Structures are given as C-alpha cells and as structure tokens.
Amino acid sequence: MRNFNEDNITQAVLDRLSGCSNSRTRRISEALVRHLHAFIKEIEPTEAEWAVAIDFLTKTGQMCSDTRQEFILLSDTLGASMLVDAINHRFDGESTQTTVLGPFYVEEARDFPLGANISSESGDEPLIVEGSVKDSRGNPISGALIETWHADNRGFYDVQRDTGKSALDMRARFHADETGRFWYRSIVPAAYPIPNDGPVGKMLDAQGRHPYRPAHVHFKLSAPGFETIVTHVFLDGDHYLDSDVVFGVKDALIKKLGKIDGHTSPGGQEATPGTSLLEYVFVLPDKR
C-alpha cells in the first residue's frame, strides 16, 4: 500500500502491526499509534515544533546517569507516574496509600539497628521517627523490612552531593521488631525543588509551573505474604502540599510533627525536650 495521507496513515500503521504475535505488545503498540496520531492531529505541529519535541526527548535521555533519571522526572511531572501508581495499587481502604518512588531511591542502602541516627548532619533540627507495620486485620508484621530516605534541611538528597552514591546519608533499611515497630533518628527534611537544571526544568518553566515538592520522608515497606507499599509521609503545614510538582500528596499521608515534652519519646527513646516526632502506622495489604 502507498499514497499515505492524513486520512489513511493511522490505519495503515495499525495494519502493519497485524503480524505481532505477542498480544500485549500488539495492544500497547496499537494504542500508542492511535493516541500519538490523535495527539499530532489535535496540535498540528509545525516541523520546527516537531524538531523541538525530538530535541527535548534526546536531551532528556542524555541527561540520565547513574544518579540522575530525567525520564522519571518527566513521567512524574506529567502525572504519569501517579496514574500508573493508582492503577497498580487499587487496595482496600485500610491499606496505606501509595505514592511515587521518585528518582532518589537507592537499592543498596545500609542496614541499621533500630534506634540508629541515619543522618550525618548534627546541627539540624533533630527528628525522631516511630512507626509500626501492621496487616489489614491490625496484627503486627514482625520483621517487616522498612526502607526509608529523605532530603536534608536544605532540600538535597545524599546522591545529589558530589560524593554521589559513595557516601549514603539520611537513608537506611530497618527490620521491624517482633511487635511490628521501628524507630530511628534523623533530621527534619525540607521542601525542595526537583532537579530543574535539565529539560524537565525547562518544560516546567515553559508551562508556568514551580518545581517544588512538599517536605516528606520516603518509605518502602515489604514483608513475605504482603504487597509492598511505596509511599511518603508528608509534613503537615507545608506550603506545597496542594501544588506538589509530581501530584503525589494524599490526605491520609499527611502527618503533623509532634514535639516531645520530656526526655523520652512515646516509644521510649531518649530525647531532648522539644525534639520533633514523626509517628505513622503503616498497613500492608495481603499479597494478591
């Protein structure tokens, strides 16, 4: 077949996919072609605009490295990551709500004993985190793996420092005790702009959007027999809760920082009076 034009090219490309033997690949390819052609027909780009689009995607790829994932930022800022998250985590109301993993997760974080201080920064506002991990019937999940990471009080993650992944900080892996509880010390993280010195930053500028995320602590919780939950706990009162650049905020994930009155936290940790306290109960759904 020849002589393709605006009216017949979409069907021609779809027909070309008829030999695809993997039904999922075929379905995905067909949807991609249909939606891409519809998008082009809707915006009718000039050739110069199409070249800008290709250059944008090229630069997005070129920006990626071991410690920078510009495509994740693109997916996050277009709301695609949260949409994929929502589709894949249609859990019951009891389970902890999920949100984006983000580009700063590091699989090879260190194991720490319960109660450890995971921040090398001592002059910042100290934070005590006390959590527990339960199943949807309220039973503790003993030994659950808790992976946690957060930014410093200037809004930077360890991997954004010059040392990259060689000096991990403010991130750790813990195992819950036999009652499902875990606790650790760190510093209160600040709100921060996502890395915006690349193509995604330019896109946000062009769209008239700010690049900020409200202050939060990340958690990834897993245990045999349960679905893994990837989430954050957001600090109540943050200026950016209603305009998170990656659309990740849910009411159920917002917690007000407490202040410890005496010399002991509710979980029994030694504390200086006035230390901030973040408490959260995580509920893991049964494995589907």
Ligand code: BEZ
């Ligand atoms: C984060 O919270 O670490 C994050 C999530 C999405 C994009 C950038 C950062």
Ligand code: FE
């Ligand atoms: Fe984050």
